[in-house]
Amino acid sequence: MSNLALHRVQSSDHQVVVGRYCLAELAEILAEAAYADAKLFILCDGNTLEHCFPVFAEKVPPARRAELIEVAEGEESKSIEVCEQIWSALGELGADRSSVLINLGGGVVTDLGGFIAGTFKRGIRFFNVPTSLLAQVDASAGGKTGINLGHVKNQVGLFNNPEGVFADPAFIETLPRKELMSGFAEVIKHALIYSPGYWREVKALDLHEPEALDPLILRSIQIKNEITLSDPFEQGRRKILNFGHTVGHALESLSLEGDAKSLLHGEAIAAGMVCEAYISRKFGLIDQAALEEITDFILGLYPRVPVETLSHHRLIELMRHDKKNANDRFNFALLADIGDAVYNREVSADVVIESLNYYSRRV
Ligand SMILES: NC(=O)c1ccc[n+]([C@@H]2O[C@H](COP(=O)([O-])OP(=O)(O)OC[C@H]3O[C@@H](n4cnc5c(N)ncnc54)[C@H](O)[C@@H]3O)[C@@H](O)[C@H]2O)c1
Ligand SMILES: [Zn+2]
Known part of the structure; x- marks a missing residue:
């Protein structure tokens, strides 16, 4: 490139x-x-x-x-x-x-x-x-x-x-490597919600080759721009940019509460994208092969965040505080396919916990 x-x-x-x-x-x-x-x-x-x-x-x-x-x-x-x-x-x-x-x-x-x-x-x-x-x-x-x-x-x-x-x-x-990987999670998100071709490019990237990132930076900026221009005040479609962020934000907040070193934003979002891809599969929006492809790619790049069973309850509580959610139904952006997303999908706490189990246990 x-x-x-x-x-x-x-x-x-x-x-x-x-x-x-x-x-x-x-x-x-x-x-x-x-x-x-x-x-x-x-x-x-x-x-x-x-x-x-x-x-x-x-x-x-x-x-x-x-x-x-x-x-x-x-x-x-x-x-x-x-x-x-x-x-x-x-x-x-x-x-x-x-x-x-x-x-x-x-x-x-x-x-x-x-x-x-x-x-x-x-x-x-x-x-x-x-x-x-x-x-x-x-x-x-x-x-x-x-x-x-x-x-x-x-x-x-x-x-x-x-x-x-x-x-x-x-x-x-x-930029320190950890910060680079944090930002790269948003690049992965842009590919997953917007473009199957870009997803292939992202998967093929050699992250050790600094200039190889240049065209991806441009493509991601274009994608974010296209989405925000179509809905500047986030009344509808811009919400697809929240893919990975409903579970991800809760994980990020949880990590800030603990004694362990807190997660960087993108590290939490990477874990959130695996959970939310699982939920997309659960709703019949993506097929099993797509779920596995996404999970393998993300788990290959980011160390797994330890999510103890005991903290599931706290995570759900944190999601309740998120202004986007009402009662016990959570409002998600989900994948309709690799490269395509939908928004305003209601998900129950049980399904969220199931997705956390999938993320924690998948080998
Ligand atoms: N406005 C939005 O739409 C939007 C979207 C996503 C995130 N955010 C916000 O962005 C913030 C996170 O951004 P971030 O990850 O860039 O955090 P950051 O600004 O803290 O930068 C991360 C670290 O990298 C260092 N750094 C930055 N550039 C560097 C460089 N070229 N060389 C060496 N070190 C460098 C910084 O000093 C910092 O220590 C959060 O506050 C988040 O809420 C805003
Ligand atoms: Zn983000």
Whole structure:
């Protein structure tokens, strides 16, 4: 597979520019009259300051005149306290309504920065420069921004579109392997819900060959974009992006409660996709061969998450708290086939537990 120079994906009112030369285009945009006089701010975390900012400043010369705002790495930075610090820093550094924020980082930085940009002085312009695989294929596009409230994820936020998204696959090279695999779970999801051809490509990928990921990053961005454009506020079809996430989110929350090291988002989603593929089979939506193909592929890539029988009850309780579910029926996006999904399917707690048993016991 060839590496990817530059591609554009048109979103509602902005472009997602993808490829190893995409940042040259951002540099040109920032030199245009609409931006040349604006004060620039770059939001990053400790890791992206170290690994991404030097490359970014080299590829985007206007970044050298920007003020840097650094937050601690990790989910804890998606908090109202950190927002307060950033709003204050922007104020002290002289940001005004015409200022521009560049979010240089993973999903934490793009979620947080998008929220900051939407709220500071009632809204300033921003660009997303996603540096993790998860942020490139998922978090940085689609318009959702926000922060956590206590332990409740993404409780406060807004739909807010950037001026543009610039996804350079070169950033992925410094990403720790575990983070890479976490993002890759969303790539697998895109294939499963949307395209049998893409599923074959995903299965054939050699993950040790860094540039081999480039075309997949583009394809995943296109798929997420097509789905979100068809339903920007998640009233219907966009829900298919939740495949793997109903069980996955509960596993992720459960892992945060325990003493053991918590699961990364994609690790939990990978397990959730196996469970939800099982449920899709149970409903007669996919055949046994498809279920086995999906299970084998995912279990071959991700270590099995230990799901003790004792924690089934707690998992169901966590799913009950999920705003998408009512009473004891859970609302799922399921696979209709490899490469096709349906949404708003009601599933009972018993079937969910059966799927957890399948996931835990399958050899
Ligand atoms: N808005 C959305 O639609 C949406 C969708 C999915 C996920 N999210 C959010 O995204 C967040 C998760 O995103 P994430 O997995 O990118 O997490 P993250 O931003 O915490 O990044 C993961 C880790 O990788 C580091 N990192 C990032 N880029 C790097 C690079 N190029 N080199 C070395 N290290 C690098 C980060 O510092 C961090 O330690 C969650 O908060 C989730 O809620 C949002
Ligand atoms: Zn996800």
